Amino acid sequence: MTVTEWANDIGRWSVVLMWAALIIRARPALKLHYQRGLWFAILTAATATTLFQPEVINRAVELTGDARAVTLSRNVVGVLAAGLTLLLIIDSARPRRARLFIAAATACATTTLVGMDLARGDYPGPGVPLNGGPAEPSTAYWLVVSVAHLVADLVIVLVCARYSARTEDRDLAWSLRLFAAGSLLAVVYWAGSLAQLYARAPDAAPWLAVVINLHGVSRALTLLVPTATRAVRLAREARTVWVLWPLWRDLSAAVPAVALGPPYRTRLHAFLRPRAPLALQAHRQTIETYDAILQLQAHLAPHAYERATQHAQELRLPAAQAAAAALAGALGQARNAKLSGGAATDPSPLPGLERGDAGLLLAVARHWPAMSRAASGHELTDARPEGDAA
Known part of the structure; x- marks a missing residue:
């Protein structure tokens, strides 16, 4: 199995895992304030990750016949997801100006991408070539995409690491750590994509795909922490009931x-x-x-x-x-x-x-x-x- 095939397999499973986690955790997470933000953050991540899967891209191109619109749509959704995730992770107690700044920066980035796409005229669509050569016609376009993701994910890593060290809730702490780990993987991916604009390394592209798909797995695991904790607790309780039963039965009979x-x-x-x-x-x-x-x-x-x-x-x-x-x-x-x-x-x-x-x-x-x-x-x-x- 090649690295590209491996990356595609991880990508498919990460998407399935994220949507399954969203369904499993929807009811309990939406009832709790501290879980609600994480749930919506992973919903945006799942949407963006789904749109970046090769099968989804190919199907969308077949349906629309417009590769340029599909490429623009998935990148705009990706930037919006990064901005919304940052807004959901930032504590509501933060100054209103900080939240307004994040919203304005996200809107500015997405508007810039749409404007740059319209200004280029009729061309196949922005993309980073994997076989070397110049990045035209999309160098500036990919700079906006990569920098937007890098800034958002770096801030998320810092915020999650800070709050995970403060909270006494073990499940929340592990959820924040896993979320930070996923954002760190995203930082690696977008830093690698940014480097690809100036220093071509065709062999690195499949590994970057592996990294971003593992980011999706990390996002899903973030949401499943309370479920895993409950499963471990139930297994421990079931083990106690099963193992203790003969002794309990005989002694209580006496x-x-x-x-x-x-x-x-x-x-x-x-x-x-x-x-x-x-x-x-x-x-x-x-x-x-x-x-x-x-x-x-x-x-x-x-x-x-x-x-x-x-x-x-x-x-x-x-x-x-x-x-x-x-x-x-x-x-x-x-x-x-x-x-x-x-x-x-x-x-x-x-x-x-x-x-x-x-x-x-x-x-x-x-x-x-x-x-x-x-x-x-x-x-x-x-x-x-x-x-x-x-």
């Missing part, structure tokens, strides 16, 4: 008073049809499991934890996993004692669980099936900790 309701018949039911949102279900399972552990500690046999530790070491588990496995084994013994009607004694706190570490609880849950079976057999009841042998 201490039914801790459960708000009976557990589902299978783990798949609990995962696919929770009685509450996954976040609440994960929180409930965690709290109820800890409540059950607090009561089961009163049923721990002497040296149960030490015997479970010895058994975990015999399984040649890594140190971090052996500690979690030992806790699972000790809890298995306490559960069996509670279910068999053993009398409660003074609680014997298990090491590590008093901190309420959710990560440790998940590690215990992973070892629960094997260690609870060992607690039901003879592996933990017959073994003696070192120093207890007669």
Whole structure:
């Protein structure tokens, strides 16, 4: 695959990704002030990027029969998009004069492009030759286009970098950083295009196309940051519900008073049809499991934890996993004692669980099936900790 083909593929996917991101984020973004500006900024970028795709250009020329009008239209839209993006990124608290200046500069640039196009008369349309040679008839025209984009994107980089360092909203900070990264790619592209007017480098043109199409990908990712954050949070909550379920089911069955309701018949039911949102279900399972552990500690046999530790070491588990496995084994013994009607004694706190570490609880849950079976057999009841042998 050549660099040009690679650039075209990235361009197509960047356009699809931007429009998909705009659709996905339209409803939530338009409700929030700080997301609304980003949404409209990316809408303008998506429109401009779409008009710069080779397939769109060729189709437009076929429909209109006027390559000059198509070239002018896409460049005017590009400059307008850059100016509008700058206006949307600039905080509304900025002085009104600054916003008026940006609007006036954008209008001046687009008017200049249209005027220059009309003044040239009948010619095929402005364009930067890719095979070397003079840039006529469009040197001044491309100077206006390139400088307009460069100025707008440089200011956007500075503004986004500044605000991303100030905000305490993690999603907004990452959105601004990605937006700044996209604008930085645009700066590279337009600086390269400007250099092409005076120092021909035909081999650089396809790479510049790659750069500007990656700019489109960055714009789409900017809008998808909150969606990605929510997806990661949902995955974490789903993982907690799935991994913790066997331990939660068995311990809440031994201490039914801790459960708000009976557990589902299978783990798949609990995962696919929770009685509450996954976040609440994960929180409930965690709290109820800890409540059950607090009561089961009163049923721990002497040296149960030490015997479970010895058994975990015999399984040649890594140190971090052996500690979690030992806790699972000790809890298995306490559960069996509670279910068999053993009398409660003074609680014997298990090491590590008093901190309420959710990560440790998940590690215990992973070892629960094997260690609870060992607690039901003879592996933990017959073994003696070192120093207890007669």
